Amino acid sequence: MSQLDSLTPPDDHDCNEHGFTFNGYQREAHSMACYDGESYPWLALAEEVGEVVTFQSKKERGDDMITRYGSEGNIRNALVKELGDVLWMVSEIATQRGISMQEVANSNIHKLKIRRQENTLKGSDEHDRS
Numbered sequence: 001m002s003q004l005d006s007l008t009p010p011d012d013h014d015c016n017e018h019g020f021t022f023n024g025y026q027r028e029a030h031s032m033a034c035y036d037g038e039s040y041p042w043l044a045l046a047e048e049v050g051e052v053v054t055f056q057s058k059k060e061r062g063d064d065m066i067t068r069y070g071s072e073g074n075i076r077n078a079l080v081k082e083l084g085d086v087l088w089m090v091s092e093i094a095t096q097r098g099i100s101m102q103e104v105a106n107s108n109i110h111k112l113k114i115r116r117q118e119n120t121l122k123g124s125d126e127h128d129r130s
């Protein structure tokens with residue numbers, strides 16, 4: 001039994017009618033992990049976030065993205081791939097620390113719902129909330 005197997009209840013399915021579940025994705029993604037030690041996903045997350053940010057920074061700079069990618073559809077597909085790279089790194093970090101992606105998703109939505117109830121979704125972060 002792998003570390004991730006112990007995170008997932010036995011009745012959890014890897015896929016549903018929409019595709020992978022969070023935990024199914026995490027399990028499948030981890031099956032393709034090929035690095036030694038723990039550092040790779042932590043360091044590569046920053047790299048992949050940078051690749052995602054590039055799509056907006058180049059757009060705002062006025063770069064000709066169509067010439068580079070060929071079409072708006074290709075730009076979108078390239079962004080989808082880079083977002084997937086970010087997701088894979090996040091999933092690997094969660095796996096290393098024994099956290100399921102379902103927990104990450106649930107926790108995030110729970111936090112945001114509380115902020116919405118408190119009318120604090122938007123505004124300054126003067127209280128350093130996580």
Ligand SMILES: [Mg+2]
Nearest residue numbers: 048051082085
């Ligand atoms: Mg990438």
